[in-house]
Amino acid sequence: MALKGDLRSFSIVQLLNLVHLARKTGRLVIASEGEVAELYFQDGKLVYAALRSRPHSLLDVLYQARRLTAKQYKALKARAGNLNDKALGLLLVNAGYFTPQDILTILKDYYTNIVRRLFAWIEGRFVFESGVPMPKERIPVKLGLGNLIVEGSRQLREWERLREEIPDLNMALKFVEQPQTDVKSLNLSVEEWRVIAYVNPKNSLRKIARTLKMSDMEIRRIAYALMQAGIVELVRPDDYRPKRVIQHAFVNRSKEESISLVQRLINRISSR
């Protein structure tokens, strides 16, 4: 029977923990934010992972890992594009391009990064189909889940904290008027400098994240770090439009009437 649910009630980390402890074999399919991930497990270990939106043949993985140049990638695609991963792997090993260990290490890193990416998926649906074997044409690895679960738990806690600190990505950043810290004296990362280049009340955090191709978690983490350093503060963006603005008590009163009303309140409360 398939295990189904949503990530709000059962997180990725909890799912991995379940697979790990119960030493499950099967396929876990997770759909979130227009993306679908497929993870295959054997006896509680990750053997294969892919994101459906991204090319994930061995050739693509080697190219994405920068172990093939664009020229080599094109040439191999033309000559061996119809080979499955196992056959291609064998070809590359026999031709002396890679050792079997190289290929396994690159695949492990690739699958690990997919799982890391899933940790940022807070909403979505999942289904675990017990016993479904991984695609035969793919190269299996055996990746223990223990470290990933620990890493995921840390990220989940950080994610929850960041979501509480910066709940709305429609907010923008602006430089504080009198910073206590000199930006130049700070040891900022390249990513932090890239965000700083876009700090402007016109740019929502969501816009900055899209422009810089950052995940929600990354932009929150950087924004929070810059806020904590006292360089920037969170503001409503210039073009922010609330869904609705409520009417206050003075909308239908003249200025004089309003002043008189508030003065009556002040006088009465002062004398109580």
Place this chain on the structure above:
Amino acid sequence: MQAVKIVVTGPFSAGKTQFIKTVSEIDVVATERKITGADERAIKESTTVAMDFGRLTIDDDLVLYLFGTPGQKRFDFMWEILSEGMLGFIVLVDSTRPETFREARNILETFKAYAPTPYVVAANKQDLEDAWDVEDLRIALRLPKDVKVVPCVAVDKESVKKVLLELLYSILEWIESGQAHRQPKEIEPK
């Protein structure tokens, strides 16, 4: 008879119900229910689920209502309803519980987003030993210098009156500056 209202908001267990009780001339109409969550029950037995409601008669023709919002996030749909037509709002913060400061900041941001009215932050429970200093609280809540943070003891009538008066002074300045009667910009659909 004219009726006007001030909204008292803030995190769970900040002292909103007590604040209104202290100054209201009627028994506060409280919609409290027993708390079911173990963590929250450790802090207090019951919580406001819809609103608290207190009244102060100003004169023959004017009455001030005080509305307390529910503090727990799951009742936040009530905030907007209660805020319609208000004079301004008070954000009450328990100065002894820094774990609620982040929530106070989120509540404040939510109110500021749809309520163009003045507000003050009342640093409650200032009589307790563990209370954070008002200026430290300002930093923790990331409040700019022009926002009033008023020390408060919600069981003390004079203290509650001072918070109300500080808010009313801010409202008066706001009206006198012409901001209250500035035509709001047309809100375009996204």
